[in-house]
Amino acid sequence: MAKRGLPKYQRQKYLSQKIKEDPFLTDEELAEKFSVSVQTIRLDRMELGIPELRERIKSVAEQSYSKVKSIAGREILGELVDIVLGERGISILETTEDMVFEKTRIVRGHYIFAQANSLAIAVIDAEVALTGVANIKYKVPVYAGEKLIAKAQVIRKRGNKYFVWVKIYVKQKEVFRGKFILVSMEGGMS
């Protein structure tokens, strides 16, 4: 929904609303949304006192990590940027050159799996959880430098089993999806 030619005060109102809804929008994405230059967005943010993306992520991440129970923060592959324990979570992984297959420059599947799996564990409201089953699908190859946005959702809980779906996106495109069944340790694995 582009807001073409909006007066500045209206654009700034929408802008702060948009960023509140999705703190991970880049200045580039915002510029496109409002059909203005990136420089305009930067000035808007400065006037509104909204920090740059990196700072926003950092601040959201710090709050997120403190909520996780089932896994040590640094064991999550990717940056945890949002979490509602027992319900859902989001992590961001910036892929790098050392994650790729030499032959194809495509990011190796187990990094993507590790991002999804560690996020699935993190969202669980349990002291300790292990992966029991995972059904996963890689839909589009990912290249180094692409930013993976993983979204996990706890679908249901049955006894000591948690069903978690994770979808990973590059820009708005889904590149991976996985269904995980996690088992909280109190009841053992079965």
Next chain:
Amino acid sequence: MAKRGLPKYQRQKYLSQKIKEDPFLTDEELAEKFSVSVQTIRLDRMELGIPELRERIKSVAEQSYSKVKSIAGREILGELVDIVLGERGISILETTEDMVFEKTRIVRGHYIFAQANSLAIAVIDAEVALTGVANIKYKVPVYAGEKLIAKAQVIRKRGNKYFVWVKIYVKQKEVFRGKFILVSMEGGMS
């Protein structure tokens, strides 16, 4: 099948047969099999000119890596110790302390996934292959120091898709199994 109280020449005959069948048997396992001391097995091996386990693995591994087409050798997690391209393969991963979850000391699922996935790719008789789908099950928690023996089998090939099953064992116990559908790159992913 224990060979209790066999005369030495018979034991040595069976011993070299056993090692030929399974070059990854440890001296301890062989000693148990033949109900003799580990020292006796070592002497037997020396007399028969059979190198120690580490050397046997190394020599088998060197032959194995040279056969792989679809993945660079060092991209395989675990040591590739046997391979028949397009059919089957075996890799061994010695798990270490830095692979575990802090809380539980259990090896993190994505290392096991990475061993299975990279082996599944390695056994494929194609220049380049990517993982499309994986259905996996973790059956028993693995602790640091345990040795994972992964066995992959190509079940069938349909067009540019390869169906590969991987089972991972600790001692003879199955700890993980996965079904992978790999896609060779010539036809793209779908």
